[in-house]
Amino acid sequence: MTFSNIMDSNSYQGDSSQAGVGPLIAARARMLGPASRLFYDRPVHLVRGQGSHLFDADGASFLDAYNNVASVGHGHxxxxxxxxxxxxxxxxxxxxxxxxxxxxxxxxxxxxxxxxxxxxxxxxxxxxxxxxxxxxxxxxxxxxxxxxxxxxxxxxxxxxxxxxxxxxxxxxxxxxxxxxxxxxxxxxxxxxxxxxxxxxxxxxxxxxxxxxxxxxxxxxxxxxxxxxxxxxxxxxxxxxxxxxxxxxxxxxxxxxxxxxxxxxxxxxxxxxxxxxxxxxxxxxxxxxxxxxxxxxxxxxxxxxxxxxxxxxxxxxxxxxxxxxxxxxxxxxERLLLNAASVGAALRRDLAHVAAGHPRIGDIRGAGLYIGVEVVADPDTKTPDRAGARWLVNALRERRVLLSVCGAAGHVLKIRPPLVFSRSDVDWFCTEFAAVLGDF
Amino acid sequence: MTFSNIMDSNSYQGDSSQAGVGPLIAARARMLGPASRLFYDRPVHLVRGQGSHLFDADGASFLDAYNNVASVGHGHxxxxxxxxxxxxxxxxxxxxxxxxxxxxxxxxxxxxxxxxxxxxxxxxxxxxxxxxxxxxxxxxxxxxxxxxxxxxxxxxxxxxxxxxxxxxxxxxxxxxxxxxxxxxxxxxxxxxxxxxxxxxxxxxxxxxxxxxxxxxxxxxxxxxxxxxxxxxxxxxxxxxxxxxxxxxxxxxxxxxxxxxxxxxxxxxxxxxxxxxxxxxxxxxxxxxxxxxxxxxxxxxxxxxxxxxxxxxxxxxxxxxxxxxxxxxxxxxERLLLNAASVGAALRRDLAHVAAGHPRIGDIRGAGLYIGVEVVADPDTKTPDRAGARWLVNALRERRVLLSVCGAAGHVLKIRPPLVFSRSDVDWFCTEFAAVLGDF
Missing domain, CATH: 3.40.640.10 (Type I PLP-dependent aspartate aminotransferase-like (Major domain))
Incomplete structure (x- = not known):
């Protein structure tokens, strides 16, 4: 199966830091069945959204770098x-x-x-x-x-x-x-x-x-x-x-x-x-x-x-x-212009952060649709599915939400609400730099 | 084509009493194309709904005997x-x-x-x-x-x-x-x-x-x-x-x-x-x-x-x-009970109104899903598509909305919001009796 533009996890087996969500996951499995697939190794329980930010049940804020449905911002x-x-x-x-x-x-x-x-x-x-x-x-x-x-x-x-x-x-x-x-x-x-x-x-x-x-x-x-x-x-x-x-x-x-x-x-x-x-x-x-x-x-x-x-x-x-x-x-709100300018800024800053990280093979996109290619080796350009998955889950732990695409599920898919701001770019790049430090 | 559970009309050619809707119909034909089919010989322009009632641009009220989507009532x-x-x-x-x-x-x-x-x-x-x-x-x-x-x-x-x-x-x-x-x-x-x-x-x-x-x-x-x-x-x-x-x-x-x-x-x-x-x-x-x-x-x-x-x-x-x-x-609001009791009342009162009208061949249904069979002759039970269509349009002129179903488009389909009341039944039967008088 190559359906890699989802980062699904049905393998959650319980986790003490996820005590609050365990019953939700169990209820999903029971009532929604095996078709119900969740994002991330540790699924996220969201209760509120505003602009490009999402909030979980504990009030923690997440940077939404993925949801293109709430395109003019959550709860506009x-x-x-x-x-x-x-x-x-x-x-x-x-x-x-x-x-x-x-x-x-x-x-x-x-x-x-x-x-x-x-x-x-x-x-x-x-x-x-x-x-x-x-x-x-x-x-x-x-x-x-x-x-x-x-x-x-x-x-x-x-x-x-x-x-x-x-x-x-x-x-x-x-x-x-x-x-x-x-x-x-x-x-x-x-x-x-x-x-x-x-x-x-x-x-x-x-x-x-x-x-x-x-x-x-x-x-x-x-x-x-x-x-x-x-x-x-x-x-x-x-x-x-x-x-x-x-x-x-x-x-x-x-x-x-x-x-x-x-x-x-x-x-x-x-x-x-x-x-x-x-x-x-x-x-x-x-x-x-x-x-x-x-x-x-x-x-x-x-x-x-x-x-x-x-x-x-x-x-x-x-x-x-x-x-x-x-x-x-x-x-x-001139979101076409915002997508162009903030998207360009994000690609530029990502390139800066990724410099010296050879497993980030390519950063490409148009506007606020950006792909980051994760490869095992920049010379062979071999797709690194596991690496991409690790990065997505590491970013989720730092409360930055995104997913993957590509035949091998090796391309980070960055596709935030169009109201994504320059400060959101800074937030994203700070966390991206942090996870690359452990990559 | 036997798609008779719609009462469509693309044949509107202008009507002085419909001066307000002519431009709307023309704009639909231009932008929505031939797939866009309207109900009734004289289409209805609705602007507001409440419960089982709908209102047109002139403030006239319609009895909705058809919409099963707004099932708990328009604008609940x-x-x-x-x-x-x-x-x-x-x-x-x-x-x-x-x-x-x-x-x-x-x-x-x-x-x-x-x-x-x-x-x-x-x-x-x-x-x-x-x-x-x-x-x-x-x-x-x-x-x-x-x-x-x-x-x-x-x-x-x-x-x-x-x-x-x-x-x-x-x-x-x-x-x-x-x-x-x-x-x-x-x-x-x-x-x-x-x-x-x-x-x-x-x-x-x-x-x-x-x-x-x-x-x-x-x-x-x-x-x-x-x-x-x-x-x-x-x-x-x-x-x-x-x-x-x-x-x-x-x-x-x-x-x-x-x-x-x-x-x-x-x-x-x-x-x-x-x-x-x-x-x-x-x-x-x-x-x-x-x-x-x-x-x-x-x-x-x-x-x-x-x-x-x-x-x-x-x-x-x-x-x-x-x-x-x-x-x-x-x-x-106990709508299951309402569907049963009001539906039974509507069938009973319809039967009373239809008595002596041999072209109303059958009144049947369960709850608030009621069919009224229109036939050319009660002995042969020949479906009367034109008769059903006439009744639907005549009722629309009296501001009662319904449509038809059945292979020949000869069965009146009465399927109002579940909040349909006893006074709605009276309204419906009064207008039904009036159109039967001309049938």
């Missing part, structure tokens, strides 16, 4: 107020008219290229990706899908079938081909884009040979589950290959979207491509289950006309109030 | 407060420990038979059913699924494949067989259960012959999309047949669950069966996207151990606060 009062007020007023579905969904759609589509002119709502990124696959298939008349080798696109049956990161327990669809992610640490930069396009071309040939045709290339434009590869040159040539074969590009913006990368609201903008379909989720409602698929109307049409798709909770008045409040905060 | 202050407070405090995912999910799971499982001992969370009923299909398949080692002929179980790719109500635009899975719903209006009651079991046995033989084996019978225990058939005798013999073939029973409680039927918290209890898997959604969070799959732990185990399933928003602290508040209200 503007979001809380918007949701609370709308919930007290009206919360019903989209078979009635309501202004909220229209006002929001206007703003969302205005943040995208003019070609992207329609939007359908869902509750989760998984649902949005599941929908996008069906829309692409009806538009192209083909079923072949290309994803990166450690992609993760969600948890429904159909989306699991395009999520190789889930590992051996789930089987990729017969109509799915994988290509290596554009690993900017191991492949010379000058070769990255051509190699990625060539791999996609190989997958195209294979899908055509097998009779599936080419429906879509689906990619998270920061390749987060694969290991975070921010190079903005790689996608366009590959997308050209897919389009020449009749397929479309589905940009999975669940991770890079909503200002995360610091350069633009959407990750695909960095790559200078305009997708046919754009899916989004996690940060969209700052924790409320809100997701969407934006589309070119001509691409959407065959599905939308033919299939009576309805999603009960999607686009309801409260979801739209939450989503609108998130846009308000991104704009009002 | 206890739910609003619980969500607002939790949202301001903490809202993060289940890889950290949190008491909310454990307290709620304890209460939820306590409402079920002891055999049902574990629960996994999702955001929508579709996700819960999608998950249940995978769990059943891993447990049974078979893939064949049996559903009723006009079942609707959700909108993901996998669940669409077991939702014949979606009609010709979506293809049922090769591994899916349908059986006629137990139509208590057209089949003599004494034959209902045996005939349903025999149909299921036929589907079992067919699935085995085709090499799929039998994974699951999936049924909504009130057969809502099929036309609302409340007879409690039908499921047990059919479930016995499925179990003898190695399959499991998945009770889709999205519609009948959470006290809706007035007899018990769960629809399956009425049928005296204990499912292996139980899915739930819509009313669970009174409008917040909260869903779950409860399970026998031995059935869940192969999936839960093998597949690293994770659902970002599912079971988060706010979802659980909403769900717990819903249980509080169901218990505190």
């Amino acid at each position: 009062p503007h979001v809380v107020d918007a949701v609370s007020q709308q919930l007290a007023t009206l919360n019903t579905h989209t078979r009635y008219l309501h202004g909220g969904i229209l006002d929001y759609s206007e703003r969302l589509l205005a943040s995208m290229p003019a070609e992207i002119d329609q939007v359908m709502y869902a509750c989760t990124g998984s649902e949005a990706n599941d929908l996008a696959l069906r829309v692409a298939e009806m538009y192209t008349g083909a079923s072949g899908v290309i994803v990166t080798a450690d992609a993760y696109h969600g948890n429904t049956t159909a989306v699991t079938a395009i999520s190789p990161a889930l590992g051996a327990a789930t089987t990729l669809g017969k109509n799915v081909r994988t290509v290596p992610a554009p690993d900017s640490y191991r492949i010379p930069r000058a070769e990255l884009a051509a190699r990625f396009a060539a791999d996609v071309a190989g997958a195209v040939d294979d899908l055509r040979g097998a009779g599936f045709g080419v429906s879509a290339l689906v990619a998270d434009t920061i390749f987060s589950s694969d290991g975070i590869y921010p190079d903005p040159s790689v996608l366009k040539p590959a997308v050209d290959v897919v389009r020449a074969a009749g397929g479309v590009f589905i940009a999975d913006e669940v991770q890079p979207g909503f200002a995360r990368t610091g350069e633009s609201m959407w990750g695909f903008t960095r790559h200078h491509v305009i997708p046919e379909l754009i899916t989004m989720g996690k940060p969209m409602g700052n924790g409320l289950p809100v997701a969407a698929m934006a589309a070119r109307s001509d691409v959407l049409k065959p599905f939308a006309v033919g299939v009576p798709y309805f999603n009960t909770f999607a686009g309801n008045a409260v979801s739209m109030a939450a989503a609108a409040a998130v846009l308000d905060v991104i704009e009002g | 202050p206890h739910v609003v407060d619980a969500v607002s407070q939790q949202l301001a405090t903490l809202n993060t995912h289940t890889r950290y420990l949190h008491g909310g999910i454990l307290d709620y799971s304890e209460r939820l499982l306590a409402s079920m038979p002891a055999e049902i001992d574990q629960v996994m969370y999702a955001c929508t009923g579709s996700e819960a059913n999608d998950l249940a299909l995978r769990v059943a398949e891993m447990y049974t080692g078979a893939s064949g699924v049996i559903v009723t002929a006009d079942a609707y179980h959700g909108n993901t790719t996998a669940v669409t494949a077991i939702s014949p109500a979606l009609g010709a635009a979506t293809t049922l899975g090769k591994n899916v067989r349908t059986v006629p719903a137990p139509d208590s209006y057209r089949i003599p009651r004494a034959e209902l259960a045996a005939r349903f079991a025999a149909d299921v046995a036929g589907a079992v033989d067919d699935l085995r012959g085709a090499g799929f084996g039998v994974s699951a019978l999936v049924a909504d225990t009130i057969f809502s999309s099929d036309g609302i058939y409340p007879d409690p005798s039908v499921l047990k013999p059919a479930v016995d047949v499925v179990r003898a073939a190695g399959g499991v029973f998945i009770a889709d409680e999205v519609q009948p669950g959470f006290a809706r039927t007035g007899e018990s918290m769960w629809g399956f209890t009425r049928h005296h069966v204990i499912p292996e898997l139980i899915t739930m959604g819509k009313p669970m969070g009174n409008g917040l996207p909260v869903a779950a799959m409860a399970a026998r732990s031995d059935v869940l185990k192969p999936f839960a151990v093998g597949v690293p399933y994770f659902n970002t928003f599912a079971g988060n602290a706010v979802s659980m606060a909403a769900a717990a508040a819903v249980l509080d209200v169901i218990e505190g």
Whole structure:
């Protein structure tokens, strides 16, 4: 199993310093079953959050360097107020008219290229990706899908079938081909884009040979589950290959979207491509289950006309109030700019701290999506899964929360709320320096 | 297309009495595309809800006889407060420990038979059913699924494949067989259960012959999309047949669950069966996207151990606060009892109003889930789709909201919030009598 973008632990066997959480862990195992996996060797019991900080039951504060759902900050009062007020007023579905969904759609589509002119709502990124696959298939008349080798696109049956990161327990669809992610640490930069396009071309040939045709290339434009590869040159040539074969590009913006990368609201903008379909989720409602698929109307049409798709909770008045409040905060607090400047500061300071630590092989990212590659040897660049895991748990002991990604689970994934501040950077780097001292 | 449990209208062409909503409808068509379908010939623009009443932009009040999501009432202050407070405090995912999910799971499982001992969370009923299909398949080692002929179980790719109500635009899975719903209006009651079991046995033989084996019978225990058939005798013999073939029973409680039927918290209890898997959604969070799959732990185990399933928003602290508040209200306001008594009163009064109207062929239901069969002729029992549609639109003009179900879209679906009162019954019957006068 390569599902390494979780740092799970079901192996907790009791620990006197965790006396308070033992019963919680036991209750989870009993009632939630083996599917319920916790972060960290010593799980964290959280009771409160504010901005980029979380607090446990003892009042100890944690630095949140991981949660991209509470993207405008934990407990943001503007979001809380918007949701609370709308919930007290009206919360019903989209078979009635309501202004909220229209006002929001206007703003969302205005943040995208003019070609992207329609939007359908869902509750989760998984649902949005599941929908996008069906829309692409009806538009192209083909079923072949290309994803990166450690992609993760969600948890429904159909989306699991395009999520190789889930590992051996789930089987990729017969109509799915994988290509290596554009690993900017191991492949010379000058070769990255051509190699990625060539791999996609190989997958195209294979899908055509097998009779599936080419429906879509689906990619998270920061390749987060694969290991975070921010190079903005790689996608366009590959997308050209897919389009020449009749397929479309589905940009999975669940991770890079909503200002995360610091350069633009959407990750695909960095790559200078305009997708046919754009899916989004996690940060969209700052924790409320809100997701969407934006589309070119001509691409959407065959599905939308033919299939009576309805999603009960999607686009309801409260979801739209939450989503609108998130846009308000991104704009009002200039979080795109903050992601760019604080992200750059964090990468710079991390590089400073890591100097002289050869097992920190690479520090890369865009905005507040940062990967730190942990290797056994900087010459061979051998992934060090155990080392990454040790660092994550050591940081947790110092109350700094993050996790890992990459095929070998060897890349530290730093992805804090977008309100992360310069003082948070200092806090992070102080603790990172301390754990590197013991590494 | 037989997707008749919606009363959609994309045909609105402008109407001087709808001057205010014309721009909203145009904006929907432009930005949400053809998938966006509205209820009623003259769509309703809602701005506020309270209890079982909804209000439009002009302040006119509507009687809500349809929304089973806002099941404890629109804008219920206890739910609003619980969500607002939790949202301001903490809202993060289940890889950290949190008491909310454990307290709620304890209460939820306590409402079920002891055999049902574990629960996994999702955001929508579709996700819960999608998950249940995978769990059943891993447990049974078979893939064949049996559903009723006009079942609707959700909108993901996998669940669409077991939702014949979606009609010709979506293809049922090769591994899916349908059986006629137990139509208590057209089949003599004494034959209902045996005939349903025999149909299921036929589907079992067919699935085995085709090499799929039998994974699951999936049924909504009130057969809502099929036309609302409340007879409690039908499921047990059919479930016995499925179990003898190695399959499991998945009770889709999205519609009948959470006290809706007035007899018990769960629809399956009425049928005296204990499912292996139980899915739930819509009313669970009174409008917040909260869903779950409860399970026998031995059935869940192969999936839960093998597949690293994770659902970002599912079971988060706010979802659980909403769900717990819903249980509080169901218990505190005795809504199970209310559903039973008010539902019985509504059926009785409807029967009184409908007497002498031969095109009202049958009034049936359990608790506050009531179907009114509209027929062209009471002797032939020919479904009258146009008549049902006329009644729904006529009631909408009198500001009473409901919709239809059934293969021919000929059954009025009355499914109000569980706080529906005796005076709401009077309101409903007064308006129903008025429209019948013109019918």
